[in-house]
Amino acid sequence: MSLYNNQLRSEPHFPVVKFYYYKEWRQFEMKPHAHEAIEFMHVLSGSCKVETNTESYQLKKGQIIFLDAHTSHRLIVTEKCRMFNLEISFQKGRTAFPPFCELYKENEALRLMMTNKKPHLLLHDSDDTYQCLRRLIMEVDKKSKQTDFMVQLLLSEYLIRVAGLAEIEYRETDQQYTSRVISYIHQNYDREVRVAEIADAVHLHPGYLQRVFKVSTGTSIHEFLVLYRMKKAKAMLAETDISITDIPHYIGMNSQQYFSTTFKKYVQCTPSAYRKRHQFNEALRRKSEDIKHLSER
Structure with missing residues (x-):
């Protein structure tokens, strides 16, 4: 039947x-x-x-x-x-x-x-x-x-x-697939993420997903992930007292050298220079201990 x-x-x-x-x-x-x-x-x-x-x-x-x-x-x-x-x-x-x-x-x-x-x-x-x-x-x-x-x-x-x-x-439309990829990156940027893993999560072939995402956003999945990590790194440099050597671990980049090289490529300055330039108000900085306590809740 x-x-x-x-x-x-x-x-x-x-x-x-x-x-x-x-x-x-x-x-x-x-x-x-x-x-x-x-x-x-x-x-x-x-x-x-x-x-x-x-x-x-x-x-x-x-x-x-x-x-x-x-x-x-x-x-x-x-x-x-x-x-x-x-x-x-x-x-x-x-x-x-x-x-x-x-x-x-x-x-x-x-x-x-x-x-x-x-x-x-x-x-x-x-x-x-x-x-x-x-x-x-x-x-x-x-x-x-x-x-x-x-x-x-x-x-x-x-x-x-x-x-x-x-x-x-x-x-599922192409735009919906793109939205799901972006949501996945927002939730998992702090660890190692592979395109194949994202494709599996949204039930699409990796190659096809790459093409869909590129058409929708104008950038590759990998570059979008890197840009989002740089956005998070800039916020941590400007708004917290987290050590620059620790920041890569907060954004899923376990190599300090790779983080520094990538940050300079996308932001046009070193992480330390960015921190000096943007940390104007000590009182507004979120302490790393506060962030640790929040993550443990």
Whole structure:
């Protein structure tokens, strides 16, 4: 049964796991085929390509492809790819857990996914969905009637999480991605931050995210991060008594030499010269001890 079957919206059904497996593929090319069940493919390592009748998807670690029932597809692995495959279907009836039609009514992301009716979707996971899937499989493996309720609970949670990932794909605009990157930098500038980490947090390929951010802001993600760190460093130099040798650690730059070189490049003077030039009022300076106490609250 398709995820988009109208019966799932109005009549009591419950999802069931039909088949699942871990598999490492090596230089493999599958013939086009389709399943009666809905399929989810989680890439755990390596990369692969999945072709449907209309699209070709390149998948890497942390990505999921959703294939609705009866969707023709084939898997192509050039080198190697380890993945987890899950196939589910729906049965009519009621269990102790609320039927799927109730979940559909209550969850906005699920309603959006079922309204868009995409036969296949490439999704970007931040590990939460896969962890839910692992808990689900642990319950399925127990093969006990006592686990039925937990299987229903976890499978429903898994579908809602997948719908949440799909909602991001439907609704996220380039400007929204840029805003999320900026917010991430504002919250994490005080530690080492990599573009790949930011891309994972916003569910986009690093290369594509770089292009989106550059178009939106006129600068690269790395340069935006450096500029924001320099802004914070200037505030600390002008408004606090934090030692210049300690400031790099407050802004995620653990090398004093790199901090000094970068500061001079962007501000056109040394940190010590900037402090002398801008600290006019001793009474307005925030003491480093005050900042430490605030950070401990």
